[in-house]
Amino acid sequence: MPSAKEGRYQAYKLLKELDSQISETMNQIAYGRMSGVDWEETCRSHRIAFEEWMRFAAVQVDAASSHDEGIETT
Structure with missing residues (x-):
């Protein structure tokens, strides 16, 4: 599992890309x-950025839930 600092940096990169794609779409x-x-390319790029962010967020939620329940994660 990445460190908290690495996790924040990954979140920053993903959100920056998603923001860029939202701006391009708008x-x-x-x-x-x-x-x-x-x-079509704009929509595809936006969808990819959103899906990458959602995957990252899901992992973070799962890790937080596991931590709250006292379950070790690898």
Whole structure:
């Protein structure tokens, strides 16, 4: 299991990427570019960033739950 410092850094990187993808998606919407290859790529990139964040968050929640229950995790 990564140290708390490594975990915070990983969270920071993932949130920064997700924020970037959200901004790009909103930009595309604001300028009416919601079709074509660029839009599909924007949606794909946003989805990937969100899924990576959710995987990370799920591991953190599981680790916290295990810790609260006194279960050792590897």
